[in-house]
Amino acid sequence: MEKPIQSETSFLARLRTGWSAFIRALGSPDFSRKVAELLRPSPTQAKPKPVELPPECLHASGLAVLSLLQREGRLIDFLKEDMAAFSDAEIGAAARVVHAGCRKVFSEYFTLEPALKDAEGATIKVPAGFDAQRIRLTGNIAGQPPFRGTLKHHGWVATAVNIPKVSEALDPRVLAAAEVEL
Amino acid sequence: MSTYSIGIDLGTTNSAVSYFKLAEAEARGSAQTMLGIPQITSVGTVEERLLLPSFLYLPNAEEFPAGTLALPWDKKRKDAVVGEFARSHGSKVPMRLVASAKSWLCHAGVDRLSAILPWQAPEDVQRVSPLDASAGYLAHLREAWDHQFPDDALDKQDVVLTVPASFDAAARDLTLKAAQQAGLPNITLIEEPQAAFYAWIEQMGDGFRKQVKPGDVVLVVDVGGGTTDFSLIAVTSKDGDVALTRVAVGDHILLGGDNMDLALAHTVNQRLAAEGKKLDTWQFNALTFACRQAKEQLFADAKLKKAPLVVPGRSSSLVGGTIKAELSRDELTSVLTDGFFPKSAVTDLPQVARRTGLAQMALPYAQDAGVTRHLAAFLTRQARAMATAHDAPVKVEGRAFVHPTAVLFNGGAFKASTLKDRVIEVLNDWLAADGGQPAKELEGAELDLAVARGAAYYGWVRHGHGLRIRGGTARAYYVGVETAMPAVPGMEPPVKALCVAPFGMEEGTQADVPTQEFGLVVGEHTRFRFFASSLRRDDRVGVMLDDVIGNDELEEVAPIETTLPTQNGNEGNLVPVNLQAVVTEIGTLELRCLEKGGPGKWKLELNVRMKE
Numbered sequence: 001m002e003k004p005i006q007s008e009t010s011f012l013a014r015l016r017t018g019w020s021a022f023i024r025a026l027g028s029p030d031f032s033r034k035v036a037e038l039l040r041p042s043p044t045q046a047k048p049k050p051v052e053l054p055p056e057c058l059h060a061s062g063l064a065v066l067s068l069l070q071r072e073g074r075l076i077d078f079l080k081e082d083m084a085a086f087s088d089a090e091i092g093a094a095a096r097v098v099h100a101g102c103r104k105v106f107s108e109y110f111t112l113e114p115a116l117k118d119a120e121g122a123t124i125k126v127p128a129g130f131d132a133q134r135i136r137l138t139g140n141i142a143g144q145p146p147f148r149g150t151l152k153h154h155g156w157v158a159t160a161v162n163i164p165k166v167s168e169a170l171d172p173r174v175l176a177a178a179e180v181e182l
Numbered sequence: 183m184s185t186y187s188i189g190i191d192l193g194t195t196n197s198a199v200s201y202f203k204l205a206e207a208e209a210r211g212s213a214q215t216m217l218g219i220p221q222i223t224s225v226g227t228v229e230e231r232l233l234l235p236s237f238l239y240l241p242n243a244e245e246f247p248a249g250t251l252a253l254p255w256d257k258k259r260k261d262a263v264v265g266e267f268a269r270s271h272g273s274k275v276p277m278r279l280v281a282s283a284k285s286w287l288c289h290a291g292v293d294r295l296s297a298i299l300p301w302q303a304p305e306d307v308q309r310v311s312p313l314d315a316s317a318g319y320l321a322h323l324r325e326a327w328d329h330q331f332p333d334d335a336l337d338k339q340d341v342v343l344t345v346p347a348s349f350d351a352a353a354r355d356l357t358l359k360a361a362q363q364a365g366l367p368n369i370t371l372i373e374e375p376q377a378a379f380y381a382w383i384e385q386m387g388d389g390f391r392k393q394v395k396p397g398d399v400v401l402v403v404d405v406g407g408g409t410t411d412f413s414l415i416a417v418t419s420k421d422g423d424v425a426l427t428r429v430a431v432g433d434h435i436l437l438g439g440d441n442m443d444l445a446l447a448h449t450v451n452q453r454l455a456a457e458g459k460k461l462d463t464w465q466f467n468a469l470t471f472a473c474r475q476a477k478e479q480l481f482a483d484a485k486l487k488k489a490p491l492v493v494p495g496r497s498s499s500l501v502g503g504t505i506k507a508e509l510s511r512d513e514l515t516s517v518l519t520d521g522f523f524p525k526s527a528v529t530d531l532p533q534v535a536r537r538t539g540l541a542q543m544a545l546p547y548a549q550d551a552g553v554t555r556h557l558a559a560f561l562t563r564q565a566r567a568m569a570t571a572h573d574a575p576v577k578v579e580g581r582a583f584v585h586p587t588a589v590l591f592n593g594g595a596f597k598a599s600t601l602k603d604r605v606i607e608v609l610n611d612w613l614a615a616d617g618g619q620p621a622k623e624l625e626g627a628e629l630d631l632a633v634a635r636g637a638a639y640y641g642w643v644r645h646g647h648g649l650r651i652r653g654g655t656a657r658a659y660y661v662g663v664e665t666a667m668p669a670v671p672g673m674e675p676p677v678k679a680l681c682v683a684p685f686g687m688e689e690g691t692q693a694d695v696p697t698q699e700f701g702l703v704v705g706e707h708t709r710f711r712f713f714a715s716s717l718r719r720d721d722r723v724g725v726m727l728d729d730v731i732g733n734d735e736l737e738e739v740a741p742i743e744t745t746l747p748t749q750n751g752n753e754g755n756l757v758p759v760n761l762q763a764v765v766t767e768i769g770t771l772e773l774r775c776l777e778k779g780g781p782g783k784w785k786l787e788l789n790v791r792m793k794e
Contacts, residue, residue: 071224074494074500077498077499077500078500078501080498081498081499081500081501081502083501086501086502090501090502090504091501093490093492093501093504093506094492094494094500094501094504096490096492097492097494097500097504098500100475164223164227164228164229165227165228166226166227167226167227167228167249167250167252168249169226169247169248169249169250169252170225170226170227170247170250171247177225179496
């Protein structure tokens with residue numbers, strides 16, 4: 001019974017199968033029903049094209065973070081404002097608002113850690129098979145690891161993210177509602 | 183059978199819930215479990231917090247997008263918001279915000295069952311009663327619990343609800359009613375300073391016996407968001423172990439940590455106004471918030487001379503609209519430390535301004551912001567009361583005031599150690615001048631959550647574990663009896679006061695008033711004036727006081743009333759009755775009329791609708 005798989009799927013073989021199926025189906029209602037079942041489109045074939053989410057829903061959590069940073073720290077106002085006309089002292093005062101508010105958002109919703117625990121400026125060893133996600137090499141990259149280098153920036157890694165779930169009833173595009181005082 | 187003991191701190195500005203598995207054989211130590219309370223923190227956002235701000239916002243029907251006020255357990259919620267968003271948004275829309283419901287609940291000058299809040303709200307705003315608002319907070323806490331512990335519904339658990347020690351019988355009764363309305367029929371009440379002390383005991387474990395010894399008198403100073411509450415707890419020895427007795431409580435003082443931040447904001451605002459910078463309501467709120475932060479910064483670092491205050495502009499122009507100011511250490515000291523905790527003598531009593539009839543309608547805020555002067559008044563008045571009492575639990579002979587040996591602080595205001603130090607300093611000055619030993623601070627108290635935690639611990643103690651604080655009622659109660667005299671125009675007939683419940687009545691006990699007989703007319707409404715005293719420790723049941731009006735040891739509380747039901751056409755009959763007072767197991771006072779020589783028994787209700 002061990003036939004090479006090609007022979008059953010060759011054109012002639014398929015013609016043969018088709019023909020005998022045709023003849024048997026004509027004679028046997030039972031066989032015909034079985035063939036009809038095979039011919040019915042399978043559920044996987046029937047699967048509709050995935051609905052594409054509108055971009056604002058696809059990026060809802062990103063928009064939610066922006067909204068949080070605006071609500072607590074007025075970050076969007078700050079970034080959208082033209083700084084040219086203001087003195088450093090004025091910008092500094094506003095920066096306190098932004099810093100205090102955004103810092104609160106950070107401490108509440110994100111747990112951040114340096115990617116490398118060593119002190120910046122320290123000479124460190126980058127072993128063979130180092131984690132290229134967490135470590136980016138710069139400067140004179142020659143030869144094979146292990147490398148020795150100076151830690152210029154310790155990097156940041158989010159170890160926990162706890163963004164509040166926002167109701168689906170809320171339009172995520174609205175980062176800050178207009179305020180109208182009556 | 184309940185699984186948990188649950189302590190609910192229903193605060194003036196914040197509420198919290200702590201829970202304790204009753205099957206535990208050991209106290210929790212310092213790991214006192216708290217319930218995370220989901221609440222709306224911003225439109226369409228629900229987050230868990232350990233504190234539920236006790237604020238209720240009543241939105242306009244069109245104000246927020248449909249579905250954005252939903253809670254995890256109530257997807258259709260749209261007519262009321264409780265918690266953080268209620269507070270933050272409500273500060274911009276004060277006419278729709280219910281705040282300090284608890285203070286209204288104990289304000290005898292208004293009808294506490296009618297829809298009067300938000301106070302002075304315009305016609306079209308839906309209003310609620312102080313009772314409804316309190317019930318609303320409790321219902322939110324119940325739903326939050328049930329959502330997280332679906333197999334142990336809160337109404338099946340041992341719930342301990344905290345009330346200020348200064349709450350009188352009527353306010354306690356209303357708190358109980360609020361709990362019932364919120365779907366919590368079975369609760370026990372505990373006084374907040376006691377709960378704070380329980381929390382401290384639990385945290386210390388057995389080590390607390392090293393810190394307090396028989397003979398000690400612990401003063402609990404509880405400055406909450408909106409109220410200040412004092413209690414004295416005496417440590418004695420009994421059968422070889424220490425025993426704790428709450429011996430006195432202070433009056434209700436509407437003065438709290440929120441007043442302090444406001445005072446700072448007003449001070450800075452005046453200076454800004456002098457510079458021509460005018461703040462609107464929104465900016466003033468931001469200034470208050472900034473003052474709180476600057477205060478914390480200055481208190482945390484003694485070397486700082488000043489802290490910056492930044493009030494952002496309200497428009498999208500952040501840099502252009504920002505107003506800058508500073509809070510200096512001198513200002514902080516003069517406004518807060520000296521303003522609220524002045525170095526006063528023990529003889530300096532709080533100033534009481536004359537009130538006009540109209541002013542009494544709004545909340546009766548303390549007229550004197552000096553917490554230390556209120557403390558002086560409490561300690562000196564209690565010393566006078568104990569000096570004449572036959573079995574005073576604390577020795578006061580020859581002393582101008584009750585000498586505490588230790589102080590336990592409670593309330594967020596005392597996160598600033600400067601303020602604790604000031605209270606200790608002032609108290610120790612008084613003690614030194616009066617020939618006493620300095621008092622020490624009982625350290626390690628958790629200031630924000632202690633009351634809820636201590637309440638949960640107390641629920642466990644009631645099951646026979648640990649040490650229980652005794653004390654009974656902190657007041658004696660009296661019924662007003664009008665004396666028969668010929669009517670004289672313009673003169674009120676003198677009123678005598680009949681003691682119906684003595685000071686220190688224990689929970690689960692009753693007192694009969696056999697001597698005095700009253701005639702009640704069946705079918706007619708009977709009303710008694712009702713008085714309380716936190717100072718008269720020696721009056722026994724049946725004692726009659728002659729001079730009620732103008733007696734500053736007695737305070738009139740809500741009147742009590744009843745209507746004897748008619749049966750078989752006995753309407754108009756005169757029924758002789760005696761009075762009976764019962765302190766229930768749950769910590770409320772009940773008064774009954776017992777038919778003399780008959781089976782009749784009627785409950786007298788405290789009328790909290792209005793003091794007349």
